[in-house]
Amino acid sequence: MEIPFIKMHGLGNNYIYIDLFQFNIEEELLSDLAQKVANVNTGIGSDGMILMHPSEKADLGMRIFNKDGSEGKSCGNGLRCTAKYAYEHGIVTKEKFTIETRANIVEAEVTANDEQVELITINMGRPELRRVHIPMMGSDDPEVISEPFVINGEELEVTAISMGNPHVVFFVDSIEAAPLYELGPIVEKDPRFPEGVNVEFIEVISSNELHFRVWERGSGVTQACGTGACAAVVAATLNHHCNKNEAVVVHLAGGDLTIKWDEAGDVWMTGGAEIIAKGVFQYVE
Numbered sequence: 104m105e106i107p108f109i110k111m112h113g114l115g116n117n118y119i120y121i122d123l124f125q126f127n128i129e130e131e132l133l134s135d136l137a138q139k140v141a142n143v144n145t146g147i148g149s150d151g152m153i154l155m156h157p158s159e160k161a162d163l164g165m166r167i168f169n170k171d172g173s174e175g176k177s178c179g180n181g182l183r184c185t186a187k188y189a190y191e192h193g194i195v196t197k198e199k200f201t202i203e204t205r206a207n208i209v210e211a212e213v214t215a216n217d218e219q220v221e222l223i224t225i226n227m228g229r230p231e232l233r234r235v236h237i238p239m240m241g242s243d244d245p246e247v248i249s250e251p252f253v254i255n256g257e258e259l260e261v262t263a264i265s266m267g268n269p270h271v272v273f274f275v276d277s278i279e280a281a282p283l284y285e286l287g288p289i290v291e292k293d294p295r296f297p298e299g300v301n302v303e304f305i306e307v308i309s310s311n312e313l314h315f316r317v318w319e320r321g322s323g324v325t326q327a328c329g330t331g332a333c334a335a336v337v338a339a340t341l342n343h344h345c346n347k348n349e350a351v352v353v354h355l356a357g358g359d360l361t362i363k364w365d366e367a368g369d370v371w372m373t374g375g376a377e378i379i380a381k382g383v384f385q386y387v388e
């Protein structure tokens with residue numbers, strides 16, 4: 104089956120996008136297709152697959168599948184790329200519009216120059232702090248803020264939240280020394296996270312600047328994670344390193360995002376998005 108695709112990235116977090124306004128695929132093929140397009144040796148190579156689709160609740164919808172074929176509920180970098188594509192390809196005609204994800208409906212605003220989108224701001228909505236909705240097991244505390252967390256024989260501290268998808272944040276003294284590969288895969292699958300978890304390591308530079316690295320649920324180390332950057336700023340604020348209503352620059356491996364957790368409780372993400380290539384994938388079931 105020939106499947107038209109667009110490869111796009113947000114700060115190096117790259118996905119194979121399929122425009123379901125132009126093409127249709129059976130639901131039961133999606134997980135297998137995501138794994139096959141993401142394979143760098145036998146496929147195209149990406150962190151996963153994203154579907155852009157018609158929506159009855161928003162101007163359009165977006166679904167994200169990780170490299171392992173699992174479906175996530177939201178994707179910050181994917182939302183910025185989807186917003187750029189939707190505006191530049193006439194799926195939307197206004198600079199402000201809404202995008203439905205499995206987690207929520209977000210507001211997007213693009214900044215365009217000669218119809219080319221240069222910057223995208225997404226209101227990612229309110230973080231979920233209640234343990235039961237992250238979800239995370241492990242103690243009766245209703246929230247997970249600087250909670251002792253024994254892993255690999257070490258007692259560390261974690262803060263966990265959901266941005267529609269689960270995140271656990273470790274604060275480290277040096278981002279270069281973050282145990283990304285040692286702890287990432289273990290924590291991702293730890294039974295205290297019944298739905299798995301995205302694992303972030305944060306070095307606080309100042310109240311307006313963080314260094315950030317991520318081991319993503321279902322994809323491993325990626326260059327950037329938009330929902331993770333939002334989770335990092337929320338976690339840093341909950342631990343009194345950052346302040347509400349103040350923009351924070353998050354330095355990810357692939358570049359910078361500006362994140363603000365506002366007084367109304369919404370988390371705003373601003374950053375770029377790029378189209379890498381368009382083509383046709385030869386899909387064999």
Ligand SMILES: N[C@H](CCC[C@H](N)C(=O)O)C(=O)O
Pocket residue numbers: 116167169174175176177178179180181268269301319320321322325327328329330331
């Ligand atoms: N791995 C994530 C989905 C992708 C999120 C990330 N790429 C982003 O930009 O937010 C999950 O399973 O929840």
